[in-house]
Amino acid sequence: MPTVQLSKVSVIYGSVVAVDEVDLRIEDGEYVTILGPSGCGKTTLIRAIAGILVPTRGEVFIGEKNMKGVPIEERDIGYVFQNIALFPNMTVTNNVGYGPRVHEKSKEAQVEIAHKYLELVKLLEKMEMFPSELCGGEQQKVSLARALATGAKLLLLDEPLSALDARVRVDLRYELRRLVKRLGLTTVHVTHDQEEAMSVSDRIVVMRAGGIVETGTPAQLYTRPLDIFTANFVGETNLFEGWVTHREEGKSAIELRDGSIIDVATCECAEGDAVVVSVRPEFVFPFTEGMRTRITQTIYMGNYWRIVGMAASEDTVEFDVPVAEGNLYHEGQEVYLMVNRKAAVVYQRPREGIAEAVKLE
Amino acid sequence: MARLERVLEFISRRSIRKGWLALVILFFLSFVIIPTIFVLTYAFTNWDAINSVVLSDPVKMTMITNAIINSFEIAGLVTLIDFMAGLPMAWIMVRKKFRGKALVDTLIDMPLVVPTAALGFSAALFWGIAPGDIVNPLGLGVVSSPLLLLILLHIVFSYPYMVRSLSAILEQIDQNYETAGRTLGASPLTAARTITLPLFRAGLVTGIILCLARSLSETGGTVIALATLSGSKGFNTGPTLIDGWKAIAQTTDPNYNAALAFVSILLIIIALVLMVLIRVVVKRVHLPMGKVWPRPEKLLSRGFFPKLKDSSTMVFLAVMVLLPSFFIFTCVFVFNPTSSGNWGGFGSSIIYSFTVAGVVTLVDLALGVPLALYIARGRSKRLPEVIDTMVNIPLIVPTAALGYSLSLFWVGGNAVNSDVGMLLVILAHIAFTYPLVVRNVTGAVEEVDPAFEETARTLGAKPIQAFRRVLLPMIKSSILAGAIMAFTRSLGETGATRAVVSNANTAPNFIVTLITKAPKDFYSAALACIILIAISYVLMLGLRYFTRRGKGAN
Amino acid sequence: MPSVRLEGVQKRYGDIHAADDLNLEVRDGEYLCLLGPTGAGKTTALRVVCGLTSLDSGKVFIDDKDVTDLEPERRGTALLSQTYSLFPQLTVAENILFGPDIHDLPEEERRRTLADMLDLVRLTKRPDAFPRELSGGMMQRTALARALASGAEVLLFDEPLRALDARLRISLRHELRSLAKSLKITVIHVTHDQDEALVMADRIGLIRNGHILQVGEPAQVYDNPISPFVANFVGQSNFVTGEIIDKGVKTTVKTESGMTVFARPCAMEVGEQVVVGVKIGNTEIAREGDSFFEGIVERVLFEGRNLHIDLLVEGTVHFSAKIPSWRLGKLASGDKVMIKWSPESASVFKMPEKGLREELRVE
Structure with missing residues (x-):
């Protein structure tokens, strides 16, 4: 079962330290949000967990296994991108069925799994459409279904809602939490939106300038923040x-x-x-x-x-x-x-x- | 100041803007498009001549058929090889970071700016001419088939076009698609093949068309390469046939005009039809992307195989492209006092070439930039779309055919004196370089968000001011790049020049004459080539400098 | 000082009505927020005002002068695009001076304008920086200064805060509004964020499918929405459908499942099919006491100031409530609660022709 552990992870680009010696442990089945302003290193961190980039120093463990040298495709993760990144040349079904397809599932199994997850996000009726024919919220739901369809137990969400309208965003975040909890997934969610972070997470990690400021439940961070930065950032x-x-x-x-x-x-x-x-x-x-x-x-x-x-x-x-x-x-x-x-x-x-x-x- | 204000006011009027635009479009049609394909009308007006001189003459017909088959065979094979070797190279250039990338980038572009006549001679020295030959102590001398030699030669100058077209598209494909595929469990190769490759179609079409067109057009290098090969007598491609017959028509037998027209018509029509077919076919064909073979592909994504792929790509670049184009410099090591080079003649031909290229570039810029703006900012409207398609025609038509068509349009295909000759050469060069400038600038303008100019206008800028102060600085480097490209293409062109005026005094023509006319003077030709290449490289470095600076500013 | 008026503006792109009989009046010195979902025609409306989009029909007035055919550069309406469109090759100072340079102002005046503007947007330390070196907030302020320096008296903001972080967005609302107010300029601000509109606007214009649905002060739009869509877009609402069975000082509506709810008086008649909408913040929940109906707590979400409670009514209908967060801990999923609201806080709407679901679509 997937836990995530980061030990002394640093990511350095030239002279810029994007992430500075971060230690973090995420328990199995926990919904953790990494919250911070632009440029605090939160996206770099989640990319390091996914294996999209390799940390300059430090180690990443998923399910207690050291991920050093393990490529993205073997980390068994679901990843949702900020810019959605649905394959534009495939239908909704084929997008969601892509994971099963590259795992050598039969044609029938691909379709069956795709439909199961589309049903979960209530978009079964759009299965024959192309991504460009869907609106933003629907696209992101399909992208979520696609990430879940590999059966991964660790879900990584990279600012999944920030490309959407305010109103759609609010509706979708409840949906997100409902699904994740129902499937019992471990989730890491990156965002700069403190309201979003509070309403979806079990625990929030506040980041600033490449480091962790503090960690706590939403209620802790709102009512008794340890740091003055948190006090101002998490709510007015x-x-x-x-x-x-x-x-x-x-x-x-x-x-x-x-x-x-x-x-x-x-x-x-x-x-x-x-x-x-x-x-x-x-x-x-x-x-x-x-x-x-x-x-x-x-x-x-x-x-x-x-x-x-x-x-x-x-x-x-x-x-x-x-x-x-x-x-x-x-x-x-x-x-x-x-x-x-x-x-x-x-x-x-x-x-x-x-x-x-x-x-x- | 008040006067300037009034001038601005005047040229900002809608009617003036429209009038100027109409003028530009008129120029484009009457100086570029119509002359390019004018020869097609010959089939209607002089069918009898074609019938009597060509169709009823089996010797000519066989020559024509063979030449055209050769041309398309070479072009097809060259394009295929370019694609196979170009795809991994595009991947390396876009997705990989490594030391010396900028250098490789520059090296790939080199053959683009070298006159093909010089390139042809260099490649022929490398592959074909026996090493025993006096000017060629190091050549491989392994190729004796003219077909093979031409394929090897055409790869040298068409390969960069393929790599550039494929890279341009790959750059636009969001890498997140591939990353998304990998987070879903696909190995790098599977993800690239099933997700990125299908998104490639547009780039593929441009790449294929550019390579085919370049190979079909090439005259100077081809003529030279064939002249150096002893076993090539009677071997022709479409352009070399036009080249040879034009000389005859101009000097001894005017009857050959009909034959020339016929070959040109055939070349133009086949080229255009082929391009349309390619567009349709590439869009329709579904490569077998549905299948996945996770295990073998995973194996191929790991360890040894990617390295093998990358290194063989680099070896291809070095051996097939760079060595042949640089090889001519080995001639410097040979001292041949018996050569009696006509250096005064070469000097004047260089001046001639530069004058032509300079005038051509200025005209291209003055009338190409407005057309590019019109195309880029008029997307979704009918007329700009049509013009956008038409711009490609002179790029596709083999330049020798274009040249003949043009001379037919302006002077009825007759011989002319040297002043009119120069004017004709200029017009011919405008016809095939104008689209280069328009393409380049259109691409650059489309990259710029129209919101910049719109914001400027709401801040009080007139359209001309918004262009000059906001858009122009952003696309300056692309305009310069287009200008340098037009300049070097004009400088290096042989086919169109010789099809208009077969004895025009351009530098490439000078070299061709040295090699083809007895007594052949390889040594002087080689030195002339080196000089021409050196000049081109300097221009090339200028191009790199400006484009690099452009990238830095964005 | 300028007012802006759009009269019967039509603009079609193929089958899409970007503006469909668009009528809007913005008063002199007013801060008007144009609020609507993506694709509602907000941006088109802005572009029509500044002349970047030509009309199929209709008229545009600025300061009661017909400017329908006037070029954008002569309207005095500066547009701030979503991405700010700062000219990348110019420094902050050069960007700000773009307008004055075009108008060829004398050196003395240019210098004064620049100093004033840098001061106004707190960028006195960065006049020589290039846009790419600035943070999001600084870019936004530079764009604002550039627009003001051009002498425009109408500013058109196209989602000016969208590119910024959520928390920064909240802090800058106040700043942007007070700047506009202190300079007495007329502002049309396009946004899809209802909180932003409520906080910043003198008046809010709700737009959908290229048509203005309702214009009014924030409180008016929030408390007296004219349609279920408005009720749900400006502050979420709960809805029940049913038939009016009694009217008078309050409207009594009986739902299909036989429950009775109350709402404020309305003009519709007894027997009509209606939708009753009540803001989730005005939906009261309690352990016991009288109520309209019961619900089961599905989940409790902590949002800082408030708790967001999702409820299930009669096993099918989803309801939500927003209560102050000090009540955290007193409710848990699975709890049974009583639901009601004060009749004055609930609005009654005609049953929408295409059904309630279609009416509420936000995308």
């Missing part, structure tokens, strides 16, 4: 600059630049430390006292209103209010804000500056 967040003025189990105080105080439940930093407090917009709420903030913009988000403001501490603040209360807020108004102390996460203030630490590209 407010970042307040301040100093720890009081530290106590369950209730510490952070003073902001204008002297206002944020109470937080957990704080790993020592009194006097320069820190950054991260609070997601849904955990900031208006109150009778707290941070004085001038509203600069109100945005309708369908299920809630997103209010944007500038706090007296010169931190930008975003907070959410229910639809029904939207008319209570308008541009230019002054409000006082509190944060949910349990939802606040405190980080040492990064030496390179906050902007640099959370930079997205």
